[in-house]
Amino acid sequence: MKEELITFETAVLAKSFGFDQNPSYGFYEKTGKLWWSEWQNGKEDYICCTQSFLQRWLRETRGIEVWVTPLFNKEYKVNWFYITLYQHPNFLCSYEEALELGLYNALKTIK
Amino acid sequence: MIEEELIGLETAILAKEKGFNERTLYVYKETFAHDIEDHHTGNEYHNEYVPPRPSYYDYFTEHDHEVCKAPTQSLLQRWLREVHNIHCWVSPETYLNFNYHYFMTGGYTHMKDGFPTYEIAMEEALKESLKTLKTIK
Numbered sequence: 338m339k340e341e342l343i344t345f346e347t348a349v350l351a352k353s354f355g356f357d358q359n360p361s362y363g364f365y366e367k368t369g370k371l372w373w374s375e376w377q378n379g380k381e382d383y384i385c386c387t388q389s390f391l392q393r394w395l396r397e398t399r400g401i402e403v404w405v406t407p408l409f410n411k412e413y414k415v416n417w418f419y420i421t422l423y424q425h426p427n428f429l430c431s432y433e434e435a436l437e438l439g440l441y442n443a444l445k446t447i448k
Numbered sequence: 449m450i451e452e453e454l455i456g457l458e459t460a461i462l463a464k465e466k467g468f469n470e471r472t473l474y475v476y477k478e479t480f481a482h483d484i485e486d487h488h489t490g491n492e493y494h495n496e497y498v499p500p501r502p503s504y505y506d507y508f509t510e511h512d513h514e515v516c517k518a519p520t521q522s523l524l525q526r527w528l529r530e531v532h533n534i535h536c537w538v539s540p541e542t543y544l545n546f547n548y549h550y551f552m553t554g555g556y557t558h559m560k561d562g563f564p565t566y567e568i569a570m571e572e573a574l575k576e577s578l579k580t581l582k583t584i585k
Contacts, residue, residue: 338470338471338523338527338530338531339471340520340522340523341522358449360450360451360452387452387522389453389520389521390450393450393453394450397450398450402540404539405537406537406539406551407535407537409553413555415535423540425540425546
């Protein structure tokens with residue numbers, strides 16, 4: 338059992354939004370290959386971290402809460418999970434910005 | 449500086465009692481460095497970084513003074529979910545005062561609110577979840 342790391346795609350997206358915290362897990366190079374060494378702030382490298390680390394970064398720097406809730410069936414077994422996104426009001430400036438964030442995230446969930 | 453949140457010593461000892469023995473980057477070790485003191489026993493502990501390479505890891509885990517593993521909150525949360533089918537999670541009280549509450553489910557659902565931070569709520573959730581497990585001798 339191990340910590341779940343973010344994928345290359347998520348790492349690229351995180352960097353585009355200013356994610357620059359280095360938890361020393363390693364980094365992805367632009368081909369998507371994961372290197373287990375210290376990130377050297379390369380322009381075409383992307384920080385790799387655990388899912389929970391990025392979750393904390395979103396919470397503490399952007400005020401965005403992401404959490405996962407299990408769904409139970411009649412036998413009280415967990416079949417599915419769903420995600421919830423929530424942004425603290427003090428991080429928002431206007432209705433439009435809030436809605437933009439919601440729309441952006443909603444679109445990103447479509448496969 | 450954002451860091452991974454390790455579970456506290458009390459929770460770590462509880463996790464060990466309940467059978468948690470996964471590989472972790474950190475361990476709690478008995479020390480003379482006066483870093484952490486267990487108020488129940490008066491013993492002193494600190495958590496020590498274990499480099500993520502097997503050879504170093506083996507060296508450290510064979511060390512006599514290791515007290516217990518110091519996993520991140522998320523790893524212990526995963527262990528509870530995958531090994532014991534206990535789900536615990538934390539979410540903000542969005543319509544109240546922006547504190548946090550936790551939920552845990554494992555045969556029954558338990559919820560508690562009023563925690564000032566996500567990490568404090570999660571620590572409490574993990575501890576309560578562990579308490580529902582049988583102690584492994």
